[in-house]
Amino acid sequence: LWFLSLQASGYDLRRIRPDGASISRARNASAPLHLDLVDSLSPILPPRLLAQASDSSRRPARSAVSDERPYGVGPSRFRYLPGAATGFGGTSLLLGVVRSDPVGRLGVAVLGAVGASALPAGIALNITSRAARTERILNLWSSHERPSGQFSGAFDEGLDLTRSGGAVRVQRSRVIDGGELLGTVALLAERQNSSAFGSRTRDAAIGAFTIVGHQRDEELRYQEQLSAIVEAGSNGAGSYSRQRSTFFFGVGAGSRPLTSARLSFGTEGGRDGSDRERYVIGGFASPLIDPLLDARRVDAPAYPVGSSSSTSFSSFRFALPVPPVELFYAGASPDLFKTSLRSYGVELRQRVAAVPALGTPDVDVLAGFARALDAPVTKEWRYYITFAVRP
Numbered sequence: 352l353w354f355l356s357l358q359a360s361g362y363d364l365r366r367i368r369p370d371g372a373s374i375s376r377a378r379n380a381s382a383p384l385h386l387d388l389v390d391s392l393s394p395i396l397p398p399r400l401l402a403q404a405s406d407s408s409r410r411p412a413r414s415a416v417s418d419e420r421p422y423g424v425g426p427s428r429f430r431y432l433p434g435a436a437t438g439f440g441g442t443s444l445l446l447g448v449v450r451s452d453p454v455g456r457l458g459v460a461v462l463g464a465v466g467a468s469a470l471p472a473g474i475a476l477n478i479t480s481r482a483a484r485t486e487r488i489l490n491l492w493s494s495h496e497r498p499s500g501q502f503s504g505a506f507d508e509g510l511d512l513t514r515s516g517g518a519v520r521v522q523r524s525r526v527i528d529g530g531e532l533l534g535t536v537a538l539l540a541e542r543q544n545s546s547a548f549g550s551r552t553r554d555a556a557i558g559a560f561t562i563v564g565h566q567r568d569e570e571l572r573y574q575e576q577l578s579a580i581v582e583a584g585s586n587g588a589g590s591y592s593r594q595r596s597t598f599f600f601g602v603g604a605g606s607r608p609l610t611s612a613r614l615s616f617g618t619e620g621g622r623d624g625s626d627r628e629r630y631v632i633g634g635f636a637s638p639l640i641d642p643l644l645d646a647r648r649v650d651a652p653a654y655p656v657g658s659s660s661s662t663s664f665s666s667f668r669f670a671l672p673v674p675p676v677e678l679f680y681a682g683a684s685p686d687l688f689k690t691s692l693r694s695y696g697v698e699l700r701q702r703v704a705a706v707p708a709l710g711t712p713d714v715d716v717l718a719g720f721a722r723a724l725d726a727p728v729t730k731e732w733r734y735y736i737t738f739a740v741r742p
Contacts, residue, residue, distance in 0.1 A: 425452030428710030436638050438735030439655050439728075440501040441467025445638060447712075447740045455707030456481050458742025464494070464639060471496045475639040479742045484523065491517040492541075494639045498656035499546075502727065505657030508631050509545040516541020516553070518644050530564040539584070539644055548588075548627055555584025559643060574601045574609060580646055591621035591628045595646060595664075608672035615666045619647070632683045632692055633658040635717070635737055651683050652735040653694035653721035654728060661685030675699060679721075696721030696732075705742075713741040 355362040432447040443466030450459040458479040464472050473494030480487045493515040499506035520537030537557040544550045559580045566573040576599040583592045595617030601609030619628055632649045634656035636642045648656075649664050666683040677700070682693040698719035705713045716738045723731050 422456070424457040425454060427452060430710050430712070432714070432740060434738045436464065436470055436737040438635065438652060438737070439733050440469030440498060440634070443467060443470045443472055445738070449710070449712045449740065449742055451707050451710040451712065451742065453708050455705060458712065460712055460740050460742040462639060462740055469496065469498050469500045471637040471639050473639055477742055486522050488520050488522065489517065490641055490644065492639050494637065498634070502655035502657055504727070505655070506547055508629070508657045508660050509547040509627060510631060510657050511546040513544045514541050529566065530562065533561040535559040535643065537643065551587030551627070553584060553586045555582050557582045557643065571602055571604055575599065580643065582646055586627050588627055589621065591619065593617065593619045593628065593646060608674060608677065610672060611670045613668045616664070618663045620662060629660045629662055630664040630685070631657050631660045632664060632685065635735055636739070638737055638739055649683055651681070651692055651694065652719055653696065653723040653733045654692050658692055658727055659685045691725055693724040694721045695724070715739045
């Protein structure tokens with residue numbers, strides 16, 4: 352039996368042989384502590400042991416042990432989360448209602464958005480089951496957006512649309528030596544009513560994986576991350592295929608935030624349906640639809656949605672932390688940087704992890720102030736605030 356003994360210079364590691372005589376000697380040696388040095392307010396010394404009174408009123412309350420029963424989905428806990436998405440194009444007010452249980456086995460989130468038509472407005476339902484190690488997720492959404500109200504080029508790309516649909520997916524994570532693995536498979540179907548292309552139905556199968564590595568030496572810590580998405584589907588006009596990948600590298604001292612670099616690249620192709628699935632650069636992710644399920648959008652918050660489009664894209668982002676914010680320089684291009692949409696500014700990113708025991712979900716908040724360096728909004732400053740909720 353190994354134990355720690357507090358001395359004036361710190362803790363000593365001591366050992367008792369597991370035989371009756373040794374334990375008896377140790378108990379006798381510690382008797383003076385129990386008799387003379389007991390302090391009920393001390394975090395180190397044990398409280399004095401009082402003899403149990405024969406009076407039943409002095410005994411602790413007891414009750415019968417209940418029969419075993421399955422946990423099921425557990426007791427429900429509900430939380431309400433207000434929020435906003437605002438930036439180039441207006442403002443949307445958000446309200447989320449989240450259901451959880453003490454161990455997070457079943458998470459349900461209903462998110463509604465109302466506001467300017469240039470930003471998404473509608474409702475979304477996300478259900479996550481963690482009854483097994485492989486998570487099962489259901490996403491349903493119905494939204495409307497009209498970004499051409501702020502930038503006319505968005506109309507030609509078919510971005511003024513009403514969309515309703517859903518997706519089912521399974522994902523599995525695994526912790527390995529010095530890193531993590533995450534794999535996802537999803538099936539998606541949605542109905543889109545576009546002002547430019549008319550109505551269509553989009554069906555797709557999606558596969559994604561993420562590999563994260565962590566290293567640390569005496570003063571620095573490092574992180575690498577490789578993510579990839581592969582998508583194949585049809586959209587009423589024909590079939591299409593898509594792939595996009597991202598590499599992230601960060602380095603930081605001690606517990607300070609990481610100085611980071613991120614590079615992304617994607618291509619899109621197929622037959623007659625490829626024109627409707629071209630990558631479009633500008634804006635930020637919709638709070639109602641998971642970015643995995645809307646992979647044609649390339650974030651560039653300093654630029655309006657649809658500022659550029661192509662069957663491929665490249666992007667970069669360099670960030671320097673100045674707590675509590677970070678300074679960044681970023682760019683995206685439809686043609687391997689022959690033309691670019693560059694920007695610089697300051698961002699505040701905050702992630703609050705879910706605490707099932709309190710019934711709170713994952714919340715990601717992004718706020719920024721950036722200046723665009725290229726057309727169509729050369730030398731203009733933009734602000735943006737958005738948040739995402741995941742049960």
